[in-house]
Amino acid sequence: MLPPFARLLAVVFDAAARRPLPRIWLGAAVALTLAAAPAPAHAQLLKRIKQAAAEKAAEAAGRKVLGEEAPKDSASAPASASAPAASRGAASSAPARSSGPAKLEITGERVGLFLTAMEPALDGAREREAYLAAKRKREQYDKCVGDVQVKNAQAMARGEDVPTPTKAQQAEMDRIADRGTVLVNEMMAAQQRNDTTKMRLLSEESQRNLFRMTLLATPAIGKVCGTTPPPQAVEPDEQRMKEKSRPRKVDGMSATQFGRMRERIAMYLVAPDKPNDLSAEEKSAIDARRAEFAPFVKAWKEGSLEWSYWGDVFSAWK
Helix, strand or coil: CCCHHHHHHHHHHHHHHHCCCCHHHHHHHHHHHHHHCCCCHHHHHHHHHHHHHHHHHHHHHHHHHHCCCCCCCHHHCCCCCCCCHHHHHHHHCCCCCCCCCCCCCCCHHHHHHHHHHCHHHHHHHHHHHHHHHHHHHHHHHHHHHHHHHHHHHHHHHCCCCCCCCCHHHHHHHHHHHHHHHHHHHHHHHHHHHCCHHHHHHHHHHHHHHHHHHHHHHCCHHHHHHCCCCCCCCCCCCHHHHHHHHCCCCCCCCCHHHHHHHHHHHHHHHHCCCCCCCCCHHHHHHHHCCHHHHHHHHHHHHHCCCCCCCCHHHHHHCC
16 A cells, blocks of 8 residues: 555546546645654654653663763753753752752863864854754745645635646646556555655655646736745754764863853853852852853754753763
């Protein structure tokens, strides 16, 4: 049996090939087909649950290998992957206690070492930010298309005249429908061979063709939203990003010391109104490099860079 996406393709194209469909229903079928392509939301949720479990196990293993005790405040608890870093840090904003993990005095020299060690993490944050920006751009375009389709349908329901496809455009729609029948057959054959590469290519062609049919069926979309949609954002591989973003190990500094220093610096910069245990000298050492900390502060506030969860530090210090 065909997967849901292929079955929906078959319905849309088979119907279009047999008889002309009213533009409103054809547009709706195309929109539904486009919406059916992404992975189900529950699959993404399951993926994140598994990642969180793996991270917790890795952090515990790291402490065991290093012979270091777990932090005694809430900063050691893994934060929700969907919550902004600032809100995640709220639970760990209490001043550091002398009975907690060992901490080092923050000096100008150590601030320099910290900034160098955190360069990989900043690179990872920038990649995540680029992905999120591309995702937002595509979502805005898709929303524009949906809004135009709704307005077009409402105008038709009121009996108003709306732009209709020309004869040439209708002919192109017929060609797309004919090609759709071929694509469905090729998709079935590729599925039987378990040819995932071919199925991916056919799916991508189907998406392009269906979007083209959407533009032809509702010409107003091209005028309002543009005829070229932004590319779909490809989510970075989480495991690769974790490895890429690990801070560099600093000689003479333990994972606990680095994790605590990162947390103290971050709390001072992202939540200056919260209580902290920094001395005047330590604040001065951080303030002297505020310009270099600016991209870190942005990433910490937006949640693209972690600071209250120490799993990446323990992994880097193995």
